[in-house]
Amino acid sequence: MRRYTVYGGSFDPVHYGHMSLVERAAALGYEVIMVPAFRHAFGKQSAVPFEHRVRMCELALQACQLVEHARVCTIEHSLAPASGAPVYTYDVLCHLRAQLGSAPCLLVGPDISAEWERWYRHTEIDQEFGRLCLPLTHMIRSTDIRQRLRAGETSASLSDVIPESVAAYIAVHGLYR
DSSP: OOEEEEEEEOOTTOOHHHHHHHHHHHHTTEEEEEEEOSSOTTOOOOSSOHHHHHHHHHHHHHHTTOTTTEEEOOHHHHHOOTTOOOOOHHHHHHHHHHHHSSOOEEEEOGGGGGGGGGSTTHHHHHHHTOEEEOOOSSOOOHHHHHHHHHTTOOGGGGTTTSOHHHHHHHHHHTTTO
């Protein structure tokens, strides 16, 4: 039986820190389902539209040679209420459990531990799905990448933190300026 883990986030932009979690979860035998946030539950606004973040995740998985072990899922787009309310992780996990025929666990980094009790139905997530919490191997923050780009740094100069294909996508589409 396949083991699934769901890795949600803004991925704004996706970077090597994100990919390192995907890579390590895959090494543990999980198929990773990356779920870019359509509408963030804590009210954070994404710097670029959902479609761009989805495409950057796809490019990153290809660049890091992880497409055999991971895929991008746009389920949050279809679950987003017309009212503008957020999409909650618990609801995503429930829908994916129905689609997959088994309960996926939630993949998180250590930054989530500090805010876990703020999450909608966090107790049910732990009981019904469980969490795979992996330590960070790359201390990279999407906020820092966005700031560097807004300050005029070229996306090509960020090869230490984002895959080249993601950098090229950012440049072609003029993102984070």
